[in-house]
Amino acid sequence: MLTTLPYHKTQLTLPIEPGPKVRILTPSNHDYTPEGAQEEIVRRALANPIASPPLSELVKGKQNIVIISSDHTRPVPSHINIPLMLEEIKKGNPEAKVTILVATGMHRPTTPEELVDKFGQKVVDEVPIVNHLSEVDEDMIFLGTLPSGGELWVNKVAVEADLLLADGFIEPHFFAGFSGGRKSVLPGVASRKTVMYNHNSTFISSPYARTGNLENNPIHRDMLFAAEKAKLAFILNVVINAKKEIIYAVAGDRVEAHLKGCQFVRDLVAATPIPGDIVISTNGGYPLDQNLYQAVKGMTAAEASAKAGAVIIMVAGCSDGIGGEAFYHQLADYPSPQAAMDTFLATSKEDTPADQWESQILCRLLIKHKIIMVTDPKWAQAVRDMHLDYAETLEKALAKAKAVKGEEAEITVIPDGVGVIVG
Structure with a gap:
């Protein structure tokens, strides 16, 4: 073999x-068999949000809705997630203006070709898409001081939204513990100065800033604070297999839904x-x-x-x-x-x-x-x-x-x- x-x-x-x-x-559960097809898994998560009203309810009365979505460096199946989120938004508020804010963090902007590959031509044609540029200070709004002492500056497209949502995926992360959830805001759409303070050498050296750990993790603590201050209201996070296929999804509250997804990943991929x-x-x-x-x-x-x-x-x-x-x-x-x-x-x-x-x-x-x-x-x-x-x-x-x-x-x-x- x-x-x-x-x-x-x-x-x-x-x-x-x-x-x-x-x-x-390999993890003991590496051959996990999902319950249903990819779209079905996402629909089921959206229909059963964790610690949150359904998305179709949250959008009522909101006119400026922003969805933070991962960039070209992340294998998030946004071509599945985003259309289903848009479907829920239209169900509850067909007149709402929706913008996708690409969470580039400190990466280069996602190219037009990569946007089509990520979201599909229909979404690119119909929904305004903005690349976050972390070094453009005039695009940022100050939201306070992080628990660690750094300044929190976040993209004004996110801050000025009537309702802030996020699409992403959860996997082990080598210093934030896990990806997904709060990471859509910091580092996703935060300013360069905020990201660099959060990623400082003292925090990176912390024994708690390790793969699969959230407890006492100073980097995670700042990220939670940033997501709260940015008023991230609802997340859709998926888990994917080695073929980049969705095998699990959570939707709802930025903290509770994310924690449930992290526990699923921990149980799925832990290995001796x-x-x-x-x-x-x-x-x-x-x-x-x-x-x-x-x-x-x-x-x-x-x-x-x-x-x-x-x-x-x-x-x-x-x-x-x-x-x-x-x-x-x-x-x-x-x-x-x-x-x-x-x-x-x-x-x-x-x-x-x-x-x-x-x-x-x-x-x-x-x-x-x-x-x-x-x-x-x-x-x-x-x-x-x-x-x-x-x-x-x-x-x-x-x-x-x-x-x-x-x-x-x-x-x-x-x-x-x-x-x-x-x-």
């Missing part, structure tokens, strides 16, 4: 067969570590593996199942490159990961530069482990500049790893590093 690993929009075949020294780490001398991970394929920046998430799953000094092999297509100049230079401009880490930890919360949080986590991994990237050859030099190793194929990566750990090394394979909670 050969194992395949998602890579961009295709797959790579693991060149070794599972056995006593090659073990596959299989300590390995060599750990192979992925980012679940496109769109989550479109750059090295995003691929750090899958590496943290490998970290959670790696022996001391293990070699991590990360498989990611990186069709969109490294993930930004700032991210590149935050590692490449330093002689070692430790030198970069020392700089990050000495940076004040107010002065957190863009992408430092991702660089900090990557440095944490590189200080403990050798990391080999299997990706497009065009990024080989950039990968090496950032203190990772590079291999063009899985075969070559394994040969390099075994040269370090020996031919008898125990190998752990994580086919979907962003779809598992290891611990």
Whole structure:
């Protein structure tokens, strides 16, 4: 039985067969069978909102309704979610003006082609869509001070809505605990200065800012506050499988519905570590593996199942490159990961530069482990500049790893590093 690993929009075949020294780490419920087709699952969630009136009731009397929706870096099946949300809105208030605000966070704007791919041509033609631009200060409104002390600035399109809604999905997140819910506001549609304060080095270093954990998580605490101040009234969040198909959905209150969805994900994807001398991970394929920046998430799953000094092999297509100049230079401009880490930890919360949080986590991994990237050859030099190793194929990566750990090394394979909670 050969194992395949998602890579961009295709797959790579693991060149070794599972056995006593090659073990596959997947959640115990990875073969979960959903109750009904995708659209049926979403309709059922909307018909049974958690701690909230139905959406068709909430929209009554509202004239300016805004739906925050994830951007091109997230595999949210918005082409299913958004039309069903619009259907509920029209049922309760056919005259309401609806705007979609794309939660780009700190990412680049979603292109017209990507909008069509994400929402479908009909939605793009009929509904105004606005890309959030975090660096445009005049687009933001001040909403107070975060529990952590930072300033909360949120996109005025969201703040000025009569009713603020959000479409998204829930998966394990490597420092916010889980995606979805409150993350639609912060970092989704918050200003650059707010995001950078929330993602400061002290919070990223917190032992509570880890995959699958919300309790005492300082990043999550700020995000909850931001969603409350922005008056996020209703969410539709889905859970997807490895094929990017909806298998579960929650709708309703931004806190209660999200918590129920998080519990479902925790029960679904929790996995016991299989300590390995060599750990192979992925980012679940496109769109989550479109750059090295995003691929750090899958590496943290490998970290959670790696022996001391293990070699991590990360498989990611990186069709969109490294993930930004700032991210590149935050590692490449330093002689070692430790030198970069020392700089990050000495940076004040107010002065957190863009992408430092991702660089900090990557440095944490590189200080403990050798990391080999299997990706497009065009990024080989950039990968090496950032203190990772590079291999063009899985075969070559394994040969390099075994040269370090020996031919008898125990190998752990994580086919979907962003779809598992290891611990």
